[in-house]
Amino acid sequence: MFSAGAHFGLGRSRRHPTVAPFIFGTKNRTDIFDLEKTEKTLETAKALVTALGKEGKTILFVGGKKEASALVKTTAMSLNMPYVEGRWIGGTLTNFGNIRKRIERYEKLISDREKGELAKYTKRERMLIDREIAKLERMFLGIVSLKKMPELLFLIDPRKEQNAIGEAGHAKIPVMALASSDCNISEVKYPIVGNDAAKASIQFYLSEIAAAYQAGKKEAK
Numbered sequence: 248m249f250s251a252g253a254h255f256g257l258g259r260s261r262r263h264p265t266v267a268p269f270i271f272g273t274k275n276r277t278d279i280f281d282l283e284k285t286e287k288t289l290e291t292a293k294a295l296v297t298a299l300g301k302e303g304k305t306i307l308f309v310g311g312k313k314e315a316s317a318l319v320k321t322t323a324m325s326l327n328m329p330y331v332e333g334r335w336i337g338g339t340l341t342n343f344g345n346i347r348k349r350i351e352r353y354e355k356l357i358s359d360r361e362k363g364e365l366a367k368y369t370k371r372e373r374m375l376i377d378r379e380i381a382k383l384e385r386m387f388l389g390i391v392s393l394k395k396m397p398e399l400l401f402l403i404d405p406r407k408e409q410n411a412i413g414e415a416g417h418a419k420i421p422v423m424a425l426a427s428s429d430c431n432i433s434e435v436k437y438p439i440v441g442n443d444a445a446k447a448s449i450q451f452y453l454s455e456i457a458a459a460y461q462a463g464k465k466e467a468k
Contacts, residue, residue, distance in 0.1 A: 251442075251445070251447040251448045251450070251451040252442055252445045252447055252448050253280070253282065253285065253441040253442045253445075253448040253451060253452070254271075254279050254280045254282050254285075254441075254442070255277060255278075255279065255280075255442050255445070255448075256270065256277060256278030256279065256280055256427055256428030256429075256442070257277065257278060257427055257428045257429050257444075258276055258277060258278070259273050259276055259277070259278055260276075261428065261429040262278055262428045262429065263428065263429055263430055263431050263432070265430075265431050265432045265433050266278075266426070266427075266428045266429075266430065266432060266440060268284070269281055269284050269285060269288075269428075269440040270428065278428045280428070280440060280441060280442075282441075284440070285439070285440050285441050288437075288438055288439045288440055289439050289441075289452070289455060291437065292423050292437050292439050292456065292459075293455060293456065293459035294459075295399070295423070295437060296399075296401075296423075296456050296459040296460050296463065297459045297460065297462050297463040297466070298463060299398060299399060299460065299463060300459065300460035300461065300462065300463020300464045300466075300467070301463035301464070301466050301467045302463075302467070303464070303467070304397075304398040304399070305328065305329065305393070305395070305397040305398055305399075306323075306326070306328050306397060306398065306399045306400070306401050306460070307328070307329050307330070307331070307390070307393065307397040307399070307400050307401070308320075308322060308323040308328060308329070308330040308331070308401050308402070309330070309331045309335065309400060309401070309402035309403070309408055309411050310330075310331070310332060310402060310403040310404075310408075310449075311331065311332070311333055311334055311335060311407060311408065312403065312404055312407050312444075314444055314445070314446050314449060315403040315404070315443075315446075315449050316332040316333060317332070318446065318449050318450050318453055319331075319332055319403060319453065320332045320389065322453040322454070322456070322457050323389070325457060326457055326460055326461070327392070328392075329389055329390045329391075329392050329393040329397070330389040330390070331389055331390065331411070332389055333385075335408065335410045335411045335414075336386055336387070337410065337414075338414075339390065339411075339414060340396065340411075340414040340415060340417070340418040340420065341414045341417050341418060343396060343418075346387070346390075347394075349383060349386075349387060350383075350387050350390065350391055350393075352383065353380065353383035353384065353387055353391070354391065356376060356379065356380050356383070357380065360376075360380070396418060396420065397420060398420070398421075399420065399421055399422075399423055400412075400415045400420055400421070400422045400423065400424075401422075401423045401424070401456060402422065402423075402424045402425075403424070403425050403443050403449055404424070404425070404426065404427065404430065404443045404444075405422070405424045405426050405430045405431070405432070405434055405435050405438075406426075406427075406429055406430045406431070408424075412424075412434055412435070421436040421437065422434070422435050422436055422437070423435070423436070423437035423438075423439070423456075424437070424438055424439065425439045425441060425443045425448075425449065425452050426438045426439065426440055426441075426443060427440075427441070427442060427443040427444060428440075430443075439452060
Protein backbone atom coordinates (compact mmCIF):
# COMPACT_ATOMS: atom_id res chain seq x y z
CA MET A 248 0.00 0.00 0.00
CA PHE A 249 2.80 2.39 0.91
CA SER A 250 4.63 1.89 -2.38
CA ALA A 251 1.39 2.62 -4.25
CA GLY A 252 0.99 5.93 -2.42
CA ALA A 253 -2.16 4.72 -0.70
CA HIS A 254 -1.23 6.57 2.48
CA PHE A 255 -1.68 10.05 0.97
CA GLY A 256 -4.95 11.80 1.72
CA LEU A 257 -5.90 15.33 0.75
CA GLY A 258 -5.30 18.68 2.38
CA ARG A 259 -6.18 18.80 6.06
CA SER A 260 -8.73 21.55 5.40
CA ARG A 261 -10.70 19.15 3.18
CA ARG A 262 -10.86 16.33 5.74
CA HIS A 263 -14.32 14.93 6.45
CA PRO A 264 -14.90 14.25 10.17
CA THR A 265 -15.87 10.61 9.56
CA VAL A 266 -12.36 9.86 8.28
CA ALA A 267 -10.57 11.36 11.31
CA PRO A 268 -10.02 7.99 13.07
CA PHE A 269 -8.02 6.77 10.05
CA ILE A 270 -5.59 9.70 9.97
CA PHE A 271 -2.08 8.96 11.25
CA GLY A 272 -0.93 12.57 11.01
CA THR A 273 -0.38 15.52 8.71
CA LYS A 274 2.69 16.29 6.63
CA ASN A 275 3.04 19.50 4.63
CA ARG A 276 -0.66 20.13 5.32
CA THR A 277 -1.58 16.80 3.69
CA ASP A 278 -3.37 14.09 5.67
CA ILE A 279 -1.53 10.78 5.98
CA PHE A 280 -3.57 7.63 6.48
CA ASP A 281 -2.79 5.06 9.13
CA LEU A 282 -2.23 2.10 6.81
CA GLU A 283 -2.65 -0.42 9.61
CA LYS A 284 -6.24 0.77 10.01
CA THR A 285 -6.69 0.93 6.25
CA GLU A 286 -5.53 -2.68 6.00
CA LYS A 287 -8.30 -3.72 8.40
CA THR A 288 -10.93 -2.07 6.19
CA LEU A 289 -9.41 -3.76 3.15
CA GLU A 290 -9.43 -7.19 4.79
CA THR A 291 -13.10 -6.77 5.76
CA ALA A 292 -13.90 -5.82 2.18
CA LYS A 293 -11.94 -8.73 0.72
CA ALA A 294 -13.66 -11.23 2.99
CA LEU A 295 -17.05 -10.10 1.71
CA VAL A 296 -15.94 -10.12 -1.92
CA THR A 297 -14.51 -13.62 -1.54
CA ALA A 298 -17.86 -14.79 -0.20
CA LEU A 299 -19.63 -13.19 -3.17
CA GLY A 300 -17.19 -14.84 -5.55
CA LYS A 301 -17.86 -18.21 -3.95
CA GLU A 302 -21.58 -17.73 -4.58
CA GLY A 303 -21.12 -16.30 -8.07
CA LYS A 304 -22.81 -13.03 -7.14
CA THR A 305 -22.68 -9.86 -9.23
CA ILE A 306 -20.63 -6.78 -8.36
CA LEU A 307 -21.24 -3.56 -10.28
CA PHE A 308 -17.99 -1.58 -10.54
CA VAL A 309 -18.32 2.21 -10.73
CA GLY A 310 -15.59 4.74 -11.45
CA GLY A 311 -16.39 7.87 -13.39
CA LYS A 312 -13.36 10.00 -12.52
CA LYS A 313 -10.65 10.12 -15.16
CA GLU A 314 -8.01 8.51 -12.92
CA ALA A 315 -10.24 5.50 -12.30
CA SER A 316 -12.39 4.89 -15.38
CA ALA A 317 -10.01 2.77 -17.48
CA LEU A 318 -8.82 0.80 -14.44
CA VAL A 319 -12.39 0.08 -13.32
CA LYS A 320 -13.32 -1.12 -16.81
CA THR A 321 -10.29 -3.42 -17.07
CA THR A 322 -10.88 -4.91 -13.63
CA ALA A 323 -14.59 -5.50 -14.20
CA MET A 324 -13.98 -7.10 -17.59
CA SER A 325 -11.37 -9.43 -16.08
CA LEU A 326 -14.10 -10.74 -13.78
CA ASN A 327 -16.89 -10.65 -16.40
CA MET A 328 -18.66 -8.09 -14.24
CA PRO A 329 -20.69 -5.03 -15.28
CA TYR A 330 -19.19 -1.58 -14.93
CA VAL A 331 -19.90 2.14 -15.24
CA GLU A 332 -16.78 3.96 -16.39
CA GLY A 333 -18.32 7.34 -17.14
CA ARG A 334 -21.27 9.35 -15.96
CA TRP A 335 -23.76 7.45 -13.82
CA ILE A 336 -27.01 7.07 -15.76
CA GLY A 337 -29.95 8.07 -13.59
CA GLY A 338 -32.28 5.15 -12.93
CA THR A 339 -29.67 2.43 -13.43
CA LEU A 340 -30.85 0.86 -10.17
CA THR A 341 -34.04 2.69 -9.24
CA ASN A 342 -35.58 2.32 -12.72
CA PHE A 343 -33.85 -0.90 -13.69
CA GLY A 344 -36.75 -2.23 -15.79
CA ASN A 345 -36.68 0.70 -18.21
CA ILE A 346 -32.87 0.65 -18.34
CA ARG A 347 -33.02 -3.02 -19.35
CA LYS A 348 -35.49 -2.18 -22.13
CA ARG A 349 -33.04 0.34 -23.58
CA ILE A 350 -30.22 -2.18 -23.34
CA GLU A 351 -32.38 -4.77 -25.11
CA ARG A 352 -33.06 -2.20 -27.83
CA TYR A 353 -29.30 -1.75 -28.23
CA GLU A 354 -28.74 -5.52 -28.39
CA LYS A 355 -31.45 -5.92 -31.04
CA LEU A 356 -30.05 -3.15 -33.22
CA ILE A 357 -26.56 -4.67 -33.00
CA SER A 358 -27.95 -8.08 -33.89
CA ASP A 359 -29.94 -6.70 -36.83
CA ARG A 360 -26.87 -4.87 -38.15
CA GLU A 361 -24.69 -7.96 -37.90
CA LYS A 362 -27.32 -10.03 -39.76
CA GLY A 363 -27.58 -7.45 -42.52
CA GLU A 364 -31.20 -6.75 -41.71
CA LEU A 365 -30.67 -2.99 -41.81
CA ALA A 366 -30.10 -3.12 -45.57
CA LYS A 367 -33.84 -2.67 -46.15
CA TYR A 368 -33.63 0.89 -44.78
CA THR A 369 -32.59 3.98 -46.70
CA LYS A 370 -29.09 5.38 -46.33
CA ARG A 371 -30.41 8.17 -44.10
CA GLU A 372 -32.38 5.74 -41.94
CA ARG A 373 -29.29 3.55 -41.50
CA MET A 374 -27.28 6.62 -40.51
CA LEU A 375 -29.84 7.49 -37.84
CA ILE A 376 -29.82 3.92 -36.57
CA ASP A 377 -26.02 3.96 -36.39
CA ARG A 378 -26.21 7.16 -34.37
CA GLU A 379 -28.72 5.56 -32.02
CA ILE A 380 -26.47 2.53 -31.59
CA ALA A 381 -23.48 4.75 -30.83
CA LYS A 382 -25.46 6.72 -28.25
CA LEU A 383 -26.79 3.60 -26.54
CA GLU A 384 -23.32 2.08 -26.56
CA ARG A 385 -21.81 5.12 -24.84
CA MET A 386 -24.47 4.95 -22.16
CA PHE A 387 -24.93 1.24 -21.56
CA LEU A 388 -22.06 -0.85 -22.96
CA GLY A 389 -20.61 -1.60 -19.53
CA ILE A 390 -23.91 -2.83 -18.09
CA VAL A 391 -25.18 -4.91 -21.01
CA SER A 392 -24.40 -8.03 -18.95
CA LEU A 393 -26.37 -6.71 -15.95
CA LYS A 394 -29.46 -8.91 -16.28
CA LYS A 395 -30.56 -8.45 -12.67
CA MET A 396 -29.80 -6.15 -9.77
CA PRO A 397 -26.24 -6.52 -8.46
CA GLU A 398 -25.49 -7.78 -4.96
CA LEU A 399 -22.84 -5.10 -4.37
CA LEU A 400 -21.62 -1.79 -5.76
CA PHE A 401 -17.88 -1.23 -5.68
CA LEU A 402 -16.98 2.35 -6.46
CA ILE A 403 -14.06 4.74 -6.47
CA ASP A 404 -14.55 8.04 -4.62
CA PRO A 405 -17.99 8.13 -2.98
CA ARG A 406 -17.88 11.93 -2.94
CA LYS A 407 -17.99 11.91 -6.74
CA GLU A 408 -20.46 9.04 -7.04
CA GLN A 409 -23.29 10.46 -4.92
CA ASN A 410 -25.96 9.52 -7.46
CA ALA A 411 -24.87 5.89 -7.49
CA ILE A 412 -24.80 5.78 -3.69
CA GLY A 413 -28.26 7.34 -3.50
CA GLU A 414 -29.76 4.80 -5.90
CA ALA A 415 -28.04 1.92 -4.13
CA GLY A 416 -29.58 3.09 -0.86
CA HIS A 417 -33.07 3.16 -2.37
CA ALA A 418 -32.52 -0.28 -3.89
CA LYS A 419 -31.06 -1.63 -0.61
CA ILE A 420 -27.82 -2.65 -2.32
CA PRO A 421 -24.71 -2.38 -0.12
CA VAL A 422 -21.88 -0.12 -1.26
CA MET A 423 -18.16 -0.76 -0.96
CA ALA A 424 -15.87 2.13 -1.84
CA LEU A 425 -12.31 3.33 -1.95
CA ALA A 426 -12.62 6.63 -0.09
CA SER A 427 -10.10 9.40 0.53
CA SER A 428 -10.01 11.89 3.38
CA ASP A 429 -12.65 14.20 1.87
CA CYS A 430 -15.35 11.50 1.79
CA ASN A 431 -18.23 10.88 4.17
CA ILE A 432 -17.65 7.21 4.83
CA SER A 433 -20.83 6.94 6.89
CA GLU A 434 -22.62 6.75 3.52
CA VAL A 435 -20.73 3.57 2.64
CA LYS A 436 -21.34 0.22 4.30
CA TYR A 437 -17.86 -1.12 3.49
CA PRO A 438 -15.39 1.77 3.16
CA ILE A 439 -11.75 1.19 2.26
CA VAL A 440 -10.01 4.31 3.46
CA GLY A 441 -7.12 5.25 1.20
CA ASN A 442 -5.92 7.34 -1.71
CA ASP A 443 -8.67 7.40 -4.35
CA ALA A 444 -6.93 9.77 -6.76
CA ALA A 445 -3.56 8.24 -7.69
CA LYS A 446 -3.73 5.60 -10.41
CA ALA A 447 -1.22 3.36 -8.63
CA SER A 448 -3.33 3.36 -5.47
CA ILE A 449 -6.58 2.76 -7.35
CA GLN A 450 -4.96 -0.11 -9.28
CA PHE A 451 -3.67 -1.66 -6.07
CA TYR A 452 -7.08 -1.78 -4.42
CA LEU A 453 -8.87 -2.94 -7.54
CA SER A 454 -6.34 -5.76 -7.92
CA GLU A 455 -6.90 -6.80 -4.31
CA ILE A 456 -10.67 -6.88 -4.79
CA ALA A 457 -10.38 -8.79 -8.07
CA ALA A 458 -8.05 -11.35 -6.49
CA ALA A 459 -10.47 -11.81 -3.59
CA TYR A 460 -13.35 -12.50 -5.96
CA GLN A 461 -11.28 -14.98 -7.98
CA ALA A 462 -10.26 -16.71 -4.76
CA GLY A 463 -13.91 -17.18 -3.90
CA LYS A 464 -14.64 -18.67 -7.32
CA LYS A 465 -11.76 -21.12 -6.95
CA GLU A 466 -12.93 -22.09 -3.49
CA ALA A 467 -16.38 -22.84 -4.88
CA LYS A 468 -14.87 -25.18 -7.47
